[in-house]
Amino acid sequence: xxxxQFKSLASVKxxxxxxxxxxxxxxxxxxxxxxxxxxxxxLAFGMPxxxxxxxxxxxxxxxxxxxxxxxxxxxxxxxxFFSGEEFTVDESVGLNGVCDFLLSRSPAxxxxxxxxxxxxxxxxADLRLGLGQCAAExxxxxxxxxxxxxxxxxxxxxxxxxxxxxFMRLMGQELTIDVTDYPVMPVGQILAYLVWMAGS
Numbered sequence: 500x501x502x503x504q505f506k507s508l509a510s511v512k513x514x515x516x517x518x519x520x521x522x523x524x525x526x527x528x529x530x531x532x533x534x535x536x537x538x539x540x541x542l543a544f545g546m547p548x549x550x551x552x553x554x555x556x557x558x559x560x561x562x563x564x565x566x567x568x569x570x571x572x573x574x575x576x577x578x579x580f581f582s583g584e585e586f587t588v589d590e591s592v593g594l595n596g597v598c599d600f601l602l603s604r605s606p607a608x609x610x611x612x613x614x615x616x617x618x619x620x621x622x623x624a625d626l627r628l629g630l631g632q633c634a635a636e637x638x639x640x641x642x643x644x645x646x647x648x649x650x651x652x653x654x655x656x657x658x659x660x661x662x663x664x665x666f667m668r669l670m671g672q673e674l675t676i677d678v679t680d681y682p683v684m685p686v687g688q689i690l691a692y693l694v695w696m697a698g699s
Contacts, residue, residue, distance in 0.1 A: 501593060501595050501596030502593070502594070502595070502596040502597075502598070502632050502635045502636050502639070503596055503632055504593055505593065505631040505632050505634065505635040506628075506631050506632075507630075507631045508630050508631050508634060508674075508676075509631075510631055511631050511634040511635050511638065511674075514592065514593065514635075515592075515635075515638050515672075516672060517634070517638070517669075517672055517673070517674050518672060518673050518674070519673070519674045519675075519676060520673060520674070520675045520676070521676045521678055522676070522677070522678050523675050523676075523677065524677050524679065525666075525668050525675055525677060526666060526677065526692050526695070527695065529688070529691040529692065529695060530691065531685060531687030531688045531690070531691055532573065532687045532690040532691045532694065533687060534569060534686050534687055534690060535569060535572070538565055538566070538569045538686065539686075541561075541565045542562065542565065542683075542684075542686060545561030545562055545565070546561075546562065546662075548561060549561040549562050549661050549662075550661075550662060553623050553624075554623060555621045555622060555623045558621055558623060558659075558660060558661035558662075559582070559599060559600075559621040559661070561661070562659075562661030562662065562683065563599075563600065563619060563621055563659055563661055564582060564600075566683075566686060566689060566690065566693070567580055567582075567600055567602065567619070567693070568580060569690060570602075570690060570693045570694055570697070573690065573694055574694060574697055576606055577604075577606050577697075578602055578603060578604055578605075578606060578697055579601075579602065579603035579604075579605050579606055579607050579608055579611065579612065580600075580601075580602060580608070581598070581600065581601040581602075581603070581608075581611055582599065582600055582601075583597055583598075583599065584597065584598060584601060584611060585597055586598045586601060586611060586636070586639060586640075586643075588639040588640075588642050588643045588646070589639070589642060593635065594635065594638065594639040594642065595639075598618055598620075598636050599618075599619055599620050599621045600618065600619035600620075600621070601615055601617070601618055601619075601636075601640075602615070602616055602617040602618075602619075602693075602696075602697070603615045603616065604616055604651075604697065611643075612647075613643060613644045613646075613647035613648075613649040614640075614644040614647075614649040614650070614651045615640040615643055615644060615654070616640075616651060616653075616654060616655060616696060616697060617654070617655045617656065617657070617693070617696050617697075618633055618636040618637055618640060618654070618655075618656045618657075619633075619656070619657045619658075619659060620632055620633040620636070620656070620657070620658045620659070621658075621659060621660070621661070622658055622659070622660055623660060624660060626658045626659070626660060626663060626665045626680060629658035630658055630665075630667070630676065633656040633657070633658050633667065634656065634667065634669070634674055636656065637654045637655075637656045637667065637669040637674070638669065640654045641654050641669060652670060653668055653669065653670050653699065654668070654669040654670075655667065655668055655669075655696045656668075656669070659683075661683065662682065662683050663680040663681065663682060663683065664680070664681045664682075664683065664689055664692075665677065665678070665679070665680050665681070666681070666692065
């Protein structure tokens with residue numbers, strides 16, 4: 500098995516004894532952050548292309564990557580950013596494979612270092628289809644941090660089409676799913692949420 504084999508939340512719950520809470524907002528009320536002019540221009544140019552072609556790869560490259568890089572810039576390069584990286588934690592239970600995006604509280608960029616705090620899965624349409632895979636990656640991050648002696652209380656996850664974002668939080672064995680789909684525009688709100696996750 501690998502992360503991509505977890506097609507549903509039910510499969511993650513069964514495999515790892517996770518309980519879920521749905522429809523609970525855990526994101527605080529935050530003021531939007533002012534995006535850089537570069538990000539604004541990039542999204543303005545990329546949005547029509549990404550929404551027209553619709554592929555996960557294009558949406559990842561043109562919409563999600565620039566936002567996550569902007570978060571790293573806002574945080575003065577204090578976090579690690581990984582895209583399409585192998586993240587094998589425990590192959591025997593399916594916690595292996597490639598993560599679309601991974602953020603760490605270590606600034607290292609060559610190898611993933613603990614603690615990992617956010618995983619983002621890209622999907623082109625129905626965000627529900629990515630929840631199981633993202634949840635499995637969150638479990639892996641939790642175990643990875645513990646193995647490296649740097650456990651943190653909460654792991655965050657997001658499934659994004661580029662134009663919409665849905666967020667989750669793993670705390671212990673409880674996975675909270677905010678079923679609200681947050682629009683990418685205005686992008687300052689998404690930036691605020693992601694920056695908050697880095698420090699919470």
